[in-house]
Structures are given as C-alpha cells and as structure tokens.
Amino acid sequence: MSRRSKRGFTLVELLVVIAIIGVLVGLLLPAVQAAREAARRMSCSNNMKQIGLALHNYHSAFKKFPYSAAGFGSMTSGSAVAGLTKVRNHRGWIGLLPYIEQQALYDQTDLSLATGAYERDTSKSTISGPKPGEPGNANDIVVSTVVEAFMCPSDTNPTNYTTTSSPHYSISPGTTTLQGAFTNYDFSVRRASESTPKWSEDSMTSRRMFGIDDWSRMRDLTDGTSNTIAVAETLRSVINGVAQTWGYAKWVGSGVDSAWARGINDNACCGWDSPPNSRAQLPSRLGEWSTSGSLHPGGAQFTLADGSVRFLSDSTESTIMLRLGYIADGQVLGEF
Numbered sequence: 001m002s003r004r005s006k007r008g009f010t011l012v013e014l015l016v017v018i019a020i021i022g023v024l025v026g027l028l029l030p031a032v033q034a035a036r037e038a039a040r041r042m043s044c045s046n047n048m049k050q051i052g053l054a055l056h057n058y059h060s061a062f063k064k065f066p067y068s069a070a071g072f073g074s075m076t077s078g079s080a081v082a083g084l085t086k087v088r089n090h091r092g093w094i095g096l097l098p099y100i101e102q103q104a105l106y107d108q109t110d111l112s113l114a115t116g117a118y119e120r121d122t123s124k125s126t127i128s129g130p131k132p133g134e135p136g137n138a139n140d141i142v143v144s145t146v147v148e149a150f151m152c153p154s155d156t157n158p159t160n161y162t163t164t165s166s167p168h169y170s171i172s173p174g175t176t177t178l179q180g181a182f183t184n185y186d187f188s189v190r191r192a193s194e195s196t197p198k199w200s201e202d203s204m205t206s207r208r209m210f211g212i213d214d215w216s217r218m219r220d221l222t223d224g225t226s227n228t229i230a231v232a233e234t235l236r237s238v239i240n241g242v243a244q245t246w247g248y249a250k251w252v253g254s255g256v257d258s259a260w261a262r263g264i265n266d267n268a269c270c271g272w273d274s275p276p277n278s279r280a281q282l283p284s285r286l287g288e289w290s291t292s293g294s295l296h297p298g299g300a301q302f303t304l305a306d307g308s309v310r311f312l313s314d315s316t317e318s319t320i321m322l323r324l325g326y327i328a329d330g331q332v333l334g335e336f
Contacts, residue, residue, distance in 0.1 A: 037154065041296050044152040044184070044233070045309045051149070051185055051231055052307035054099035064217050066092030067199070068187040068210035069254040071128065073119040076194040079201035080212045081121070086128040089116030089249040092187060092210065093150070094142075100149045108142050115139045116180070116248025117172035120194060132248075133176025140171045143247025144178035150246050152184035154295045157236035161245065168251040169242040182236040183246035184294075185303070188229040188325055189255030191290050196254075205329045209305060210255055222328040225306035229324045232256040232292040233300040239269040239279055241289025252289040258302065259325035265293045265300065265314045 059065055071088030075081035090111065097106035109115070117131040132140035146159045160179040164170045171180050187210035190196060199211025209216055209230050221228050234256050236243045241252040268277040269287045286293035294300035299313040302324075312321075323331045 037297065040153040041301075041311075044154060044294075044296070045301055045311075047149055047152065048185060048231060048233070048301055048303045048309045049307065050100060051096070052303040052309065054096050055230060055303075055305075056307055057099045058096055059218060064215035065210065066095045066187075067213060067215055068092050068189045069192075069212050069249040071114070072192075072212050072249050072254060073116070073125070073127075074192060074194060074249070074251050074254070075196070075212070076121045076124070078195040079197040081124060084125045087117075087119050087125045088114045088128045089118060091115070091245070091247055091249055091253075093183065093246040097147075100147075102147060102149070105142060105145060105147070108138070110137065110139055113137045113139055114248075115143050115171075116245075116250055116253075117175070118168060118250045120251070131172040131175050133172045133178065139247075140176040140178045143171055143180055143245065145247075146181045147183075147246060150181075150183035150185055152233065152294065155184055155236050156295070157243070158182070159236065161242060169253075170250075171248060180245040180248060180250075182243050184233060184236060185231050186234055186244045186246075187255040188232055188258055189290075191257035191260055192252070192254040205326065207327055208255075208257070208259075208325050209327050212254060216327065220327060221305050223323075223326065223330065223332050226304055226308070227324065227332050228305040228327050229258050229302050230305045231303035232258040233294045233302065234291065235286040235293050235295065238286050238289050238291075239267065240287075244290070255290065256292050257290050257325065258292045259318070259322040260288075260291045266291075 055065060070090045071086060072080060073087040073089050094109055113129040114127050114132060117127055119127060130137040160181050161169060164177055164179060165173055167173050171178060188208045189210050190208050196212060199214035202211060209228055234244055245253050266287050267280050269279045273279055292300050299311055301309055301311050303309050323333055
C-alpha cells in the first residue's frame with residue numbers, strides 16, 4: 001500500500017508570505033493615512049465655510065462685522081486704551097455663537113462682565129465687575145467650553161490652556177479652576193501689541209478685516225471680498241506665547257495676522273534668541289503667537305470675505321499674504 005505524504009508550509013514559505021503581507025501593508029498605510037487626512041481637511045474646510053456664512057448672517061443682522069476684541073486689557077497706550085475704564089477682554093466669536101448653532105452658550109454669557117481678567121495697566125482701567133470665576137460672574141464656564149465648530153480634527157494639540165496660574169494667559173488666575181478653550185480659526189487682524197490702535201484709527205491702507213473695539217462693514221472691503229482674508233487657520237500650540245482662545249482676549253490673544261513675516265507653517269522662533277530663530281517645535285509647525293498655520297500637509301486654509309475657503313501653500317509669497325490681509329490697499333491680486 002502506498003503511503004500518502006502530508007504537505008504543509010515550510011518555514012521559508014511562511015516567511016515569504018509574511019514578508020509579502022508586510023510589503024502590501026506598507027504600501028497601503030500611506031494611502032489610508034492620506035485618505036484620513038483628506039477627510040479631516042474637508043471637515044476643517046466645512047467648519048471654515050460655516051464661519052464664513054455666519055459672518056455674512058451677522059453682517060446682515062447688524063450691518064457690520066464683529067470686533068476681534070473689545071475692552072482689551074493688553075493695551076497701555078494708543079487709541080485702543082484711550083477712554084478704556086473697564087476691561088472686558090471679550091472676543092467677537094461670542095457674538096457669532098448664535099449663527100453657528102450655539103445659542104445656548106451665547107445665552108449663558110454675561111456681556112456686561114469680563115470674560116478674561118488680564119489687565120496690563122491697572123492705573124488706566126479696572127476689570128468690569130467680578131472676575132470670571134468669582135461669585136456673580138460665570139463667564140469662565142462659557143469660555144472654557146470646547147466648541148466643535150472651532151476645532152480642526154487634524155490638530156492633535158490640547159483643546160484647552162493647561163494652567164490656571166498665569167496672569168497673562170489664563171481666564172482669571174486664582175479665581176477659577178477652569179481653563180480657556182482654544183480655537184483653530186481666528187479673525188484676520190493686525191498683530192497686536194500694547195499700543196495697537198482701534199480698528200477705526202488704524203491706517204486705511206494697512207487695515208485688516210477685524211480689529212480692536214471697532215467694526216468693519218462690507219463697504220470697507222474696497223479690494224473686494226474675494227481678495228480679503230477674513231479668518232485664518234491656526235494651531236492650538238505655539239513656540240512662543242499661547243495659542244488663540246475663542247472666548248477671551250489675553251496678552252497675545254486678539255486674532256491672527258496672516259501677513260506676519262514668518263509666513264505659513266514657519267516653525268522658526270524667535271528673533272531675540274541667540275542665534276536668532278533657532279527654536280523649533282515639531283510637529284506643531286507653527287511659529288510665534290497670532291500666526292497662521294496648520295497640520296495639513298503643505299499649507300493652511302483661509303476663509304475669504306466672500307465666504308469661500310482657500311488652501312494656501314507653505315511657499316506662498318509673503319507679499320501675497322500681506323495683500324490678502326489688507327482690505328483697502330488698492331493692490332487687487334485677481335487669481336492667486
């Protein structure tokens with residue numbers, strides 16, 4: 001009688017099969033990651049489109065756009081501090097809440113009181129009422145709330161500021177245990193300093209769409225809505241300073257200057273380092289405070305004043321970013 005031999009995989013054959021599977025998985029993973037990032041970028045773009053629509057609805061209701069910051073406690077000189085007796089540190093995003101399906105959060109806000117307690121010069125102003133977190137002011141609850149419409153899913157950085165002790169960046173140090181919520185999208189502004197003027201007092205040819213204690217109107221956008229940045233994408237982590245918070249202004253929290261000389265996703269910082277610009281914080285890919293950037297490969301997204309969303313690459317010339325930031329300098333770009 002013949003004996004039937006049993007045949008199985010040899011060790012070599014098994015290793016070859018495993019190697020082939022490993023190669024196939026290696027080829028597939030980048031495609032999967034790219035598809036996931038494409039979905040995240042689309043979600044981020046949809047958020048920015050909704051913000052653009054909300055800005056137009058706000059303008060239709062009030063005949064003006066919201067301010068970027070009001071009662072800004074960082075000011076020590078210039079027109080923004082002239083006559084400032086009550087610091088409120090409000091952000092314009094609060095007024096936009098009802099137009100992004102956040103009416104309940106808006107209704108919780110007491111606009112007669114401060115949403116942030118930072119105060120640069122106490123000799124010229126005082127906090128409006130009790131500080132957030134003190135009895136009678138529950139605005140700390142509002143501004144620590146994470147709003148999904150302000151979150152880009154590609155950004156894996158923290159959603160909230162991480163300490164309550166800093167007098168410069170927290171909601172109200174020593175009076176609340178809550179931490180301010182960040183935003184991945186912020187108004188296009190002149191990068192604020194202690195002497196930044198009110199929007200209406202700024203130079204006509206270098207105004208951005210948003211500013212301090214004042215409001216632009218559609219008629220002010222003489223370069224055209226398709227040539228003006230309204231909202232810039234940014235990150236929830238920076239090398240220097242603190243990222244943007246949607247509900248309260250702080251020392252460096254009044255908006256994003258897309259025309260800042262570092263450009264998109266330039267992670268070099270800071271000019272006063274020795275040697276200069278030697279700091280880096282990867283993978284955040286964002287330089288100093290109030291600058292535009294993203295974790296999308298190759299660039300960042302911007303909402304224009306006409307409501308459209310454009311993706312601008314890392315290599316976009318700084319002159320183009322400057323012209324897109326200005327609303328009335330007469331330098332219309334056309335296609336870009």
